[in-house]
Amino acid sequence: MQFKKLYILKELYKSFFSLLFSQINKKKDFVFYSESLFYKNYYYDLLNKLNNKKKSVSILSSDINEYLDLKNNNFNVYFIGTGFFRILVFNIINCNNFLMTMTDIGNNLNKSKFCDKYIYFFHCMHSTHKMYTEKAFDNYNVIFTIGQFQTKEIIKNENVNKLNKKKIFETGYFYLDFLEKNCNKKISDKKNILFAPSWNYDQNNLFNNHGYNIIDKLLKSNFELTFRPHPEIIKRNKNEYIKIINQFKNNNSFKIDNHHSNIYSMEKASLLITDNSSIAVEYSFVFYRPVIFIDYKDKIHNKNYEKISNFTFEGDFKNKIGISISNDQIDNLGQICEQSISNSFSKRNEIDKIKKEYLSNISNSVDTACKILTDVTFS
Numbered sequence: 001m002q003f004k005k006l007y008i009l010k011e012l013y014k015s016f017f018s019l020l021f022s023q024i025n026k027k028k029d030f031v032f033y034s035e036s037l038f039y040k041n042y043y044y045d046l047l048n049k050l051n052n053k054k055k056s057v058s059i060l061s062s063d064i065n066e067y068l069d070l071k072n073n074n075f076n077v078y079f080i081g082t083g084f085f086r087i088l089v090f091n092i093i094n095c096n097n098f099l100m101t102m103t104d105i106g107n108n109l110n111k112s113k114f115c116d117k118y119i120y121f122f123h124c125m126h127s128t129h130k131m132y133t134e135k136a137f138d139n140y141n142v143i144f145t146i147g148q149f150q151t152k153e154i155i156k157n158e159n160v161n162k163l164n165k166k167k168i169f170e171t172g173y174f175y176l177d178f179l180e181k182n183c184n185k186k187i188s189d190k191k192n193i194l195f196a197p198s199w200n201y202d203q204n205n206l207f208n209n210h211g212y213n214i215i216d217k218l219l220k221s222n223f224e225l226t227f228r229p230h231p232e233i234i235k236r237n238k239n240e241y242i243k244i245i246n247q248f249k250n251n252n253s254f255k256i257d258n259h260h261s262n263i264y265s266m267e268k269a270s271l272l273i274t275d276n277s278s279i280a281v282e283y284s285f286v287f288y289r290p291v292i293f294i295d296y297k298d299k300i301h302n303k304n305y306e307k308i309s310n311f312t313f314e315g316d317f318k319n320k321i322g323i324s325i326s327n328d329q330i331d332n333l334g335q336i337c338e339q340s341i342s343n344s345f346s347k348r349n350e351i352d353k354i355k356k357e358y359l360s361n362i363s364n365s366v367d368t369a370c371k372i373l374t375d376v377t378f379s
Contacts, residue, residue, distance in 0.1 A: 011064065012079060015078040015085075027096065028058050032047055036066060037069060039123060040066055042174060050370060050373065059078070060080050060089060061079055061080070062082045067079035090109045091110050092112060093114065098112075099120075103133065105139050106138070106139030107139065119143075120140045121144040122145070125146055125173055125176070127309075129157060131299050132302060138163055142168075144169055144171040144369055144372075147172070147358045147359045150170075150313075171361060171369040172360045173359060175282065179263065179286045180363065184267050193272070195211075195227050195272075197274055198278075207240065209296070212240075214333065217334060220334070222253075225253060227244070227255070229256075266286070269283075269289070271290050276293075276299035280293065284322075292340060293318050293324045293325070294327055296326075
């Protein structure tokens, strides 16, 4: 453990001084920031596309594992951690375009006066005004939205709150296109269920209050269950997480998925259960398999969301595609799952319809974004 800490510290110092030296020589064209390896597949295709066009592309990562993974692929990658070095780098980074899928830049972490444009791209298919904080996107110069609905919400927010206008481009959703290209849609185990609850600032949430009971009921109903917690759940709800792991770790039908990619868990599962997680949309759009929403607690990170709209994409998706149940029905969850799996493909047409209605540049999102980023008129 001590050796690992010393190694991480050494890589922090080495990356920082290497980054500092590289900035003296030349201002960087494109810099990506990633909080962890969990987000790699959300931006990797765009990173590759820009790199193949011989653009100056660098990656800043707060995750030592992501740093080592990308470093092995001969990218210009720097490990900056989550503490002092990240704060310092964010204040001095010198680039034309700083791309990230981390919200609230300028609120939680300072912006660098040496960066020309801060560009946000999405890592989930949700509306922008309810599950995100009120000022989540205020300090970006450019937003890459996944569709027209997000564009309208951001413009409405600018008008309501009298904000500076951002440049908005409807690129589409990078990660959905990544999944379409990399998933095996034929793999499915009829008795396997994926449980992927969302994280929430509110500690009174589905995972804390009903996670244990949901897992217990499904295992007793003879299902195999894969539990995939969001990284924020492990960080914010550690005691409940450890309790669940300790209780079920010796059950052969229980699997915990902490891998950075959710692809294998989605491929294997015949049904997904969540409350508010965007994995529901990704799973449904790619595999056309059923999703059960447990309507226990709404995920609201912006208490003023109604100033923009009561309507959200995720709400419309849940109403048209999802199977919604209350927490009072958890005792009957096994039977509900059996019925839902037997009707797996009943909503294929509705899924295709809502996908085309809401998403831009399906299967072409990365090419669209790359063209925007490399077009001289963009600046």
